[in-house]
Structure formats: structure tokens, C-alpha cells
Amino acid sequence: MTSDKTYRRHITPTVTVKDIARLSSTSPSTVSRVLTGAVPVADDKREAVLKAIEAAGYRPNLVARSLKTKSTRSLGLIINDILNPFYGALARGVEDRVSTDGYTVMFCNTNESPERELRSISMLRDKAVDGVIMAPTGSNFEAMDSLIKSGTPLIQLDRRMPNLDAGSVTVDNERGGYIAAQHLLAGGHRRIGFITYEIHQMTVAQREVGCKQALAEAGIGDYPVSSMLFDLSDATAAVESLFAGDNAPTALIAANNRIALAALRVLKQLKVNVPNDLAFVVFDDLEIFELMHPSLTDISQPAYEMGCKAAEFLLAQLGPNGDAVSRHQVYLPELIVRESSLRN
Amino acid sequence: MTSDKTYRRHITPTVTVKDIARLSSTSPSTVSRVLTGAVPVADDKREAVLKAIEAAGYRPNLVARSLKTKSTRSLGLIINDILNPFYGALARGVEDRVSTDGYTVMFCNTNESPERELRSISMLRDKAVDGVIMAPTGSNFEAMDSLIKSGTPLIQLDRRMPNLDAGSVTVDNERGGYIAAQHLLAGGHRRIGFITYEIHQMTVAQREVGCKQALAEAGIGDYPVSSMLFDLSDATAAVESLFAGDNAPTALIAANNRIALAALRVLKQLKVNVPNDLAFVVFDDLEIFELMHPSLTDISQPAYEMGCKAAEFLLAQLGPNGDAVSRHQVYLPELIVRESSLRN
DNA sequence: ATGAAAGCGCTAACAT
DNA sequence: ATGTTAGCGCTTTCAT
Numbered sequence: 175m176t177s178d179k180t181y182r183r184h185i186t187p188t189v190t191v192k193d194i195a196r197l198s199s200t201s202p203s204t205v206s207r208v209l210t211g212a213v214p215v216a217d218d219k220r221e222a223v224l225k226a227i228e229a230a231g232y233r234p235n236l237v238a239r240s241l242k243t244k245s246t247r248s249l250g251l252i253i254n255d256i257l258n259p260f261y262g263a264l265a266r267g268v269e270d271r272v273s274t275d276g277y278t279v280m281f282c283n284t285n286e287s288p289e290r291e292l293r294s295i296s297m298l299r300d301k302a303v304d305g306v307i308m309a310p311t312g313s314n315f316e317a318m319d320s321l322i323k324s325g326t327p328l329i330q331l332d333r334r335m336p337n338l339d340a341g342s343v344t345v346d347n348e349r350g351g352y353i354a355a356q357h358l359l360a361g362g363h364r365r366i367g368f369i370t371y372e373i374h375q376m377t378v379a380q381r382e383v384g385c386k387q388a389l390a391e392a393g394i395g396d397y398p399v400s401s402m403l404f405d406l407s408d409a410t411a412a413v414e415s416l417f418a419g420d421n422a423p424t425a426l427i428a429a430n431n432r433i434a435l436a437a438l439r440v441l442k443q444l445k446v447n448v449p450n451d452l453a454f455v456v457f458d459d460l461e462i463f464e465l466m467h468p469s470l471t472d473i474s475q476p477a478y479e480m481g482c483k484a485a486e487f488l489l490a491q492l493g494p495n496g497d498a499v500s501r502h503q504v505y506l507p508e509l510i511v512r513e514s515s516l517r518n
Numbered sequence: 519m520t521s522d523k524t525y526r527r528h529i530t531p532t533v534t535v536k537d538i539a540r541l542s543s544t545s546p547s548t549v550s551r552v553l554t555g556a557v558p559v560a561d562d563k564r565e566a567v568l569k570a571i572e573a574a575g576y577r578p579n580l581v582a583r584s585l586k587t588k589s590t591r592s593l594g595l596i597i598n599d600i601l602n603p604f605y606g607a608l609a610r611g612v613e614d615r616v617s618t619d620g621y622t623v624m625f626c627n628t629n630e631s632p633e634r635e636l637r638s639i640s641m642l643r644d645k646a647v648d649g650v651i652m653a654p655t656g657s658n659f660e661a662m663d664s665l666i667k668s669g670t671p672l673i674q675l676d677r678r679m680p681n682l683d684a685g686s687v688t689v690d691n692e693r694g695g696y697i698a699a700q701h702l703l704a705g706g707h708r709r710i711g712f713i714t715y716e717i718h719q720m721t722v723a724q725r726e727v728g729c730k731q732a733l734a735e736a737g738i739g740d741y742p743v744s745s746m747l748f749d750l751s752d753a754t755a756a757v758e759s760l761f762a763g764d765n766a767p768t769a770l771i772a773a774n775n776r777i778a779l780a781a782l783r784v785l786k787q788l789k790v791n792v793p794n795d796l797a798f799v800v801f802d803d804l805e806i807f808e809l810m811h812p813s814l815t816d817i818s819q820p821a822y823e824m825g826c827k828a829a830e831f832l833l834a835q836l837g838p839n840g841d842a843v844s845r846h847q848v849y850l851p852e853l854i855v856r857e858s859s860l861r862n
Numbered sequence: 863a864t865g866a867a868a869g870c871g872c873t874a875a876c877a878t
Numbered sequence: 879a880t881g882t883t884a885g886c887g888c889t890t891t892c893a894t
Contacts, residue, residue, distance in 0.1 A: 190887055201865045206889055216863060236644045237584045238887035241870050246581065248624065248645065256613070257606045266601045269627055278645060280592065280622045283613055300580045301592065301622060438809050462804075465782055467811025534871055545881045550873055560879060582871035585886050868891080877882080 189230045197226035209234060240302070248278040249488065250298035252291060252308035255283050260431060260458050260477050261309070264331060267481020268307055275489055286373050288313035295321060305488045309333050312376055327491040331484045333376045341491070341500040343484040347377050350473045350507035351384025351427070354455045357471070357509055358425040359392050361516065363453060366397065367416060367423035369404040369433055378429045381457060385427060399423055409436040413444065425453035425515070431460055434470070454514040468513030475507050533574045541570035553578060584646070593832065594642035595625045596635060596652035604775060604802050604821050605653070608675060611825020612651055619833055621648070630717050632657035639665060649832045653677050656720055671835040675828045677720045685835070685844040687828040691721050694817045694851035695728025695771070698799045701815070701853055702769040703736050705860065707797060710741065711760060711767035713748040713777055722773045725801060729771060743767055753780040757788065769797035769859070775804055778814070798858040812857035819851050
């Protein structure tokens with residue numbers, strides 16, 4: 175009868191540099207040298223080591239190496255929600271870019287919760303990631319700053335915090351709001367609503383600013399619903415309240431894809447005809463928007479490339495003689511006109 | 519003038535257990551004991567240690583701990599594509615579940631490439647993750663088996679490989695195909711096409727089996743396009759070829775959301791009326807399918823819960839006296855009837 | 863170019 | 879209950 179207390183599946187005995195040194199009649203340091211490749215090693219010795227490695231099926235223990243070198247070759251990615259296709263695209267870009275350099279990415283969802291974000295930062299820091307890419311909620315300046323000061327580079331993605339010594343990859347959201355509103359103004363709309371929600375999000379606030387600016391320039395800065403709160407948890411009531419009163423909007427700009435989807439679902443139930451009764455413009459360009467009926471006019475952001483670029487920035491800082499200065503890249507959003515904003 | 523060679527941002531001097539031991543007039547082992555909490559420590563000593571930790575702002579070095587304990591408290595997640603909402607939901611479920619236990623997840627996209635999958639397995643293995651959750655492409659039995667044998671538990675998600683000693687969380691795809699076909703048969707359709715693509719994917723193959731079985735039971739197993747290849751890279755040609763000849767299908771089942779979207783885009787361009795000219799059923803239930811016109815009848819899978827469950831299984835194996843047996847959970851897919859499959 | 867030895871920061875025997 | 883010691887597997891001076 176075997177002891178059932180400590181029974182484990184078969185464990186391959188772990189082979190170490192020491193073993194390889196012995197098998198190749200060299201020393202641990204020589205083995206290490208051929209492994210890292212930084213220092214010259216005589217050809218015959220190198221051969222012997224390589225052969226031993228092959229024969230023994232040796233794999234370096236990266237944890238041990240990290241302890242010594244202070245580099246884990248892993249990065250953190252903190253975003254709102256991987257399920258949201260916009261963030262999914264960011265994540266995809268990041269992973270595609272860094273994986274080619276042998277980096278691995280740990281991802282954390284925050285759900286826009288500052289507490290969860292703080293926990294994630296702290297966790298990643300303890301795990302000693304080499305760098306972090308994040309779309310900050312905006313509430314954890316201290317933790318981010320401290321992380322950077324402690325020597326872990328940080329790149330801000332999609333959103334950017336003022337006064338933080340960290341590179342960034344963002345979109346000109348004001349411009350996005352501006353061109354969205356401009357498009358609707360050109361279509362003859364005067365009562366244009368910008369629907370957003372209670373959660374504080376810098377990007378959304380900037381879009382609103384741009385939107386309002388366009389309205390102001392057109393001399394209609396005082397339309398009462400130029401911006402309105404939208405309750406995602408009760409979209410029906412939210413939409414109904416938009417149309418209560420006799421000053422209802424004839425056009426709507428949704429601050430992001432989540433809000434748009436929630437609003438559209440209700441509009442469909444209420445049989446509001448888009449675009450004839452109501453023009454509609456959405457932030458974020460999802461593949462599927464082209465297939466909807468009506469197809470959706472939207473403001474497109476190059477999410478995948480943004481992820482790649484953020485990764486690029488981070489890798490540049492991590493590399494030898496890494497960037498001393500923080501780099502910032504701002505992408506221009508693009509208006510993609512489809513059916514939802516054009517009256518028949 | 520400062521040396522510009524080794525200039526680095528300010529680095530906080532790292533504080534270690536030794537420092538805490540000194541500051542609290544105890545020993546490193548005592549500090550470790552209050553840290554891990556496994557062994558009793560006298561109250562006054564504990565107090566002193568805690569105070570010193572607080573004062574010095576000490577954070578344990580998890581890399582060092584991992585080297586000693588052989589546990590990194592990080593997991594690997596290998597999936598096809600995080601951008602695909604189905605996999606996004608799986609990933610979300612996994613992360614939500616494991617993060618509450620202090621685990622962190624490294625994610626890798628394979629793009630259905632066996633080579634990339636192999637690299638990911640190897641990378642995660644070298645990084646010594648405590649466990650792996652993956653949706654296998656099917657081509658790396660050896661590497662998976664070897665990983666498991668080396669002591670790293672593995673949970674298969676969405677797909678399952680025969681003869682592999684690893685738990686799994688899957689959907690009964692045959693049943694999914696069966697109920698999809700059955701629904702169309704009940705609607706009077708006889709020429710039902712199942713559109714799939716060249717990439718070998720177990721789930722898709724199983725759906726096809728279920729679909730064919732339903733057709734066979736209805737006595738129409740020999741319809742020539744009961745299954746057809748769909749070229750994602752040239753969807754237009756693919757769709758046109760479906761309707762070439764005089765035996766065109768009156769109903770289509772798309773093997774997954776990617777194929778469906780590609781097909782629908784072309785169908786829209788060709789002005790094929792769904793559902794009147796062609797009934798349509800899709801695998802995967804995306805939120806947005808409800809908002810499309812027509813809204814899409816689909817086969818729904820509980821992706822988020824599947825992710826949670828896989829995480830659950832893995833944590834169970836990692837815990838103290840972890841599961842000895844591999845657990846398997848099979849979810850039942852659900853038919854969600856909407857407009858795209860019902861003639862007006 | 864190579865080997866011996868030290869040490870990264872932690873935990874876990876082993877003594878006491 | 880606590881301190882001393884060893885050692886996880888690796889890289890890196892430091893000699894030679």
C-alpha cells in the first residue's frame with residue numbers, strides 16, 4: 175500500500191547547470207556562459223555543453239535566473255475588461271508585439287474599479303514584472319508614480335494621466351468628439367445628445383469636450399441635452415428619459431460601444447427608427463457595426479496598433495540604453511460614415 | 519558631469535527579510551514565519567515584526583519565494599485569439615476566478631498555429647507557471663503530455679484531446695449541431711448547409727457530426743452541401759460558390775461567429791434576404807446578435823462560466839491534497855431562436 | 863578562456 | 879517558540 179498523503183504524479187528529476195557542468199566536464203560558470211552567450215567560450219567546450227544540454231533535456235530555471243538578474247521578462251497589462259473588443263484589440267496588439275521578444279504578459283481586468291486596479295498594480299509589482307502597460311482608471315496616481323520611481327517602467331494606453339512620468343499611447347478624443355458632432359451638424363441636426371455614464375473615464379470626458387466645442391462653434395452650446403447621463407443598468411429608463419419632454423434630441427452620440435449597444439437595444443424595442451427618427455454615431459469601430467441594420471456610423475480608433483505601439487515603447491525602455499525620455503504617441507480617430515447617421 | 523553610461527532613474531534600495539529581522543530584533547526565520555503564517559509566533563515578536571515591515575515599507579520578493587517554494591502562483595492561459603469574444607469571455611472567467619486566490623494569469627494567443635502553441639507551452643513551462651488552462655489546437659499532444667508529466671497540471675477548455683490525462687471543460691458540440699439542424703428541419707428546410715473552414719478544429723468537426731446526424735435521421739443525409747468549406751480569406755467567392763448550381767441551400771449553419779460574420783457581410787452585399795431567401799443559424803451567442811437585422815438565431819455556450827469552471831478545476835488540483843482524478847465538465851449548448859431562422 | 867566561490871531573497875530543516 | 883544554517887538554481891565577480 176502506498177502512502178496516500180504525499181502521493182504526486184511522476185515528477186521528472188530536475189536537471190540543473192551543475193548537472194550539465196558535470197556531464198560536459200566543465201564548470202557551472204561555463205555552462206552559464208554558453209547559455210547567456212555574453213562572454214566568449216572555446217568552441218570545444220561550447221560543443222560539449224550543448225551536447226550535454228541536449229542529452230539531458232536541460233531547461234534553464236527562469237525563476238532562479240530572474241532572482242539573480244532582476245529581470246523576469248514578463249510584463250503586466252491592466253485594462254478595464256478584456257471582453258470589451260476595444261480592450262481585446264489593445265491586448266492582442268501588446269501580446270503579439272512582446273511575445274516575439276520572449277516576453278510574457280500577465281493581464282488584469284479592473285472593471286473600472288480603482289480598488290481592483292490598485293490590487294493589480296501591487297500584485298504585478300510584487301511579482302516583479304519588468305514593466306507595465308495600463309489604461310488607468312485615473313484614481314491611482316500614487317501607486318503608479320511609486321511603481322515608476324521604484325524602477326518599473328510604465329506605459330499608459332488609451333488614457334493618460336497628467337504629470338505622470340510615463341510614456342503614453344492615446345487617441346485624440348477631443349477631435350473624435352468634434353468630428354462626430356460636426357458630421358451630425360452637417361446633416362442638419364441641432365439637438366444633438368451625447369450619451370455617457372456615471373463612471374468617470376477621461377477618454378469619455380474628452381470626447382464630450384470635443385463634441386460640445388463643435389456645438390458651441392455652431393452657436394448651439396446651450397442645448398439642454400448636449401450631454402446626458404446614461405444608466406447602463408437600466409437602459410430602458412435611460413432611453414425613455416432622453417425622449418421625455420418636447421425638446422428631444424434628433425441625433426445621439428454614444429460615448430463608447432457599451433453604451434451604444436445598450437441604447438440601441440432599447441431603441442429597437444421602442445421601435446424608434448434609426449436613422450429617420452434619430453441619427454446615431456458610436457465611438458469605437460467594431461467589425462460588426464458594418465453588419466448591423468442600419469450599419470453604424472462610428473469613430474474608429476486603431477486599437478490593435480495602439481497596443482503594438484505601447485509594447486514598442488515599453489520594450490524600448492527595457493532594452494539596453496533604454497529610452498531616457500518618455501515617449502507619447504497620439505493617434506487620430508477617424509469618422510466612418512455608414513447608414514445610422516444619414517436620413518433616407 | 520554624471521556618467522551617462524549607467525544612469526538609471528532613482529532606485530529604492532531593496533529591503534529584505536534580513537533588514538526586517540534586524541529592525542525588529544528577531545531573526546529572518548521569524549520574519550518568514552509571520553509572513554507565511556504557517557507556524558505559531560509569540561505575540562510580541564509578531565507585533566515587532568509587523569511594525570518593522572510597516573515602517574520599512576517591506577514587500578516580500580515573490581521571485582525569491584518562488585525559487586524556494588517551487589510555486590509561482592501564476593498560471594498560463596493559451597487560447598486561439600483574445601479578440602474573439604468567445605475566447606475573451608473564457609479569459610474573463612478564468613481571470614476573475616483565479617485572481618481572488620492571488621493567482622495571476624499569463625495569456626498567449628495561438629491563432630490556431632500549432633507552432634505558436636508549442637512555443638507558448640514551452641515558454642510557460644520555463645517560466646514555471648503552477649498550471650495551465652488551454653484550448654488546444656490538437657497538434658501538440660506530446661508537449662501537453664510532457665508538461666503534465668513534469669508536474670504541471672493542465673485543464674483543457676472548450677476543446678478536449680482524447681487520451682490526455684487532464685481535466686476538461688467543454689460543450690456538447692454534437693448536440694449543438696444536432697439542435698441547430700433540427701430547428702431548421704422543423705422549419706421545413708431540407709437543403710441545409712453547414713459552413714466551416716479548412717482549419718482543423720475539433721469543436722467544429724463535432725458540430726458537423728451532430729448536424730449530419732440530424733439530417734440523416736430526417737432521411738436526407740446525402741444532400742451534397744450538407745457540409746462545405748468556407749474560405750475566410752475570400753468570403754465573396756465562398757458564398758457565391760455556395761449558390762452556384764441549382765441545388766443551393768435554403769438554410770445555413772455557420773460553424774462559429776467568425777465564419778458567420780464573414781458570410782453575412784457577403785450575403786448583405788449580394789442582397790440575399792435572410793431569413794426569407796435563406797435561413798441562418800450561428801454558433802456562439804454574441805450579445806450583438808440580438809441587435810442585428812435580422813436578429814440572429816444562435817447556439818449559445820456559457821463561455822464565461824466555462825472559464826470560471828476551468829479555473830476552479832485547476833485551483834482544486836493546485837490546492838492542498840489536490841484532486842487526484844481529472845474532472846470533466848460538459849455544458850449543454852442552447853438554441854436561441856431569433857429572426858434569422860424564421861420565414862416571415 | 864575558465865573555475866571557484868559568493869550571493870540574489872527567501873523558506874525550511876534542524877537544533878535549542 | 880526561536881535562531882542558526884543550508885540551499886533553491888542561477889549568474890557573476892574574482893582569480894588564474
